Amino acid sequence: MPQIKRKESKKVSLKHNGLKNGALFRSLQKGSLTIETALVLPWFLFAMVTVLFLFRVMQLQYIVGDALDKAVAETALVRETTPEKAENSVKLLFYKELVANQCPISMINLGMAGISWDESETAEDYLNMKIEYQIKMPGWILKNRMLQVTEISRCRRWTGIPGNGSNENCGEWVYITPEGSVYHKSRECTHLKLSIHSVVAEEATNYRACECCAEGEKITPMVYITEEGECYHIKLNCSGLKRTIYMVPLNQVEKRSPCSRCGGR
Template sequence: MPFHGSNQYINNNYKKIQKNNSLQTLRSISSPNDRKHYNHERVSSFTFVKASLTVETALVLPIFMFAICFMMYFTEVVRIQAEIVNELYKQGKHLALYSYVYNQIECNSIIDSGKIENLVTGSLSNLYVKDQVKKELGEDYFANNNIDNGMSLILSSYIKENDMIDIIAIYKIRIPCNFFHLKNIAVIQRARIRGWIGFEGTNDSNTEEEIVYITEKGSVYHKDKSCTHINLSISYVSMDKIKNIRNKEGGKYYKCEICGDESSYRAVYITNTGNRYHSKKDCGGITRDVIAVPISQVGKRKACSRCGN
């Protein structure tokens, strides 16, 4: 029995020692220093994630903003090109008219046509086009739109190949900021119009061909140059009376889609066969650029319903 009691005493002491060791171990794990270290690791991890997002934003945002600015400036470049090419075609039509005058004077030998010849076929054409473009767009247009050294027309030609007026404009648009070392955008634009000098037939009956009349954007050809579709009768009437006026077919007149947005006019232009009123006499809706060509050159144009039969 004494021996048995000794063993029991030893076992009880051993259990107490194990329990004390476990409590000491738990206290050591749950000590304030360990909790502080654990919290420090969590804060460090969160700070690292937040800092990485800041760095990524700093890298991506400038590139995104630069791309947006570049796209906005690209639309400005398109606007400039549209305005300039529109003026080139407009001045080309003026030269086409002068070429008709020059051709008539040259054929009839009425007066000395030296000045008109220089304007239509010589070096004065470039000066004329440049001067008219500046007048229409404004003297400071090129400087205000970052066009360096103005516009060059050195490659243009007038009444040389197939009686064509070929206006070729070359200019450079400066980019406000350096984009991958691209300082400017080189632009080449072209306006090609046939001079109004008609068509000369031949006396050879084997090669004689019917001459018809077409317009640049028309879809039909005309056998009679006095057809009312191309030879319009233009009248100038008061805006107050336009509601009561009717055309040849009894129809009303409506605002032109091209020039009808003018708000200050008191009188308008109409034709007896049309159904639109115009604030400008040179509006494309009432002007016709008539060209005489052989019937074999009308392309896919159909005969006019009035004079083509």
């Protein structure tokens, strides 16, 4: 009786196909990581660009608001000018400050022409300046949308004794700050009139951390410095970047010493 021999089927294994144990799984893991990276990376870049844009918006608002405050404060010290001349003086000083501080005007809708002064008021004894402008939002955040911003600065105008800053009763007038230890003979002193710049943290290695906003805090990618300062700041609203100035008679400065930059003049 003839014998029937069955041909055994060959066992299929990864080794016969030239693949080692675990190689297939490792290739799958690498592929999955590549897919995850392709999905997550665009969102990460989107978030980073959005955060940087928001920092730029904050910088723009600070520069514009600071320029308005300085222009109003300087004009308020000028006596015996008509309200119309006072308003023109505020506008002139304001635009000069924007240019001096390298304000990113391109972010404002219509540029300089997009700044509205319609609701500003000037009188013989006060200045009430109000500006409005729109910040252009990029398409990836809000397409064809504008961010409306309003800045207001109020100040009483100087109505004191006219002259060159001195009289027989009060003597010479000087400038001081609430927390300062010196007095200034010039309001244009660089200790009082700060010029603020934003730089990357690597460029501020020669500056020490501000005691008010940066000491003990993690340094941010962008920091703020002044031309004559020795500290870097991580917040634009830091008190070290602001100056509250008082005009007082020299005989009332008590134990304050003269400023090393302008007190000797």
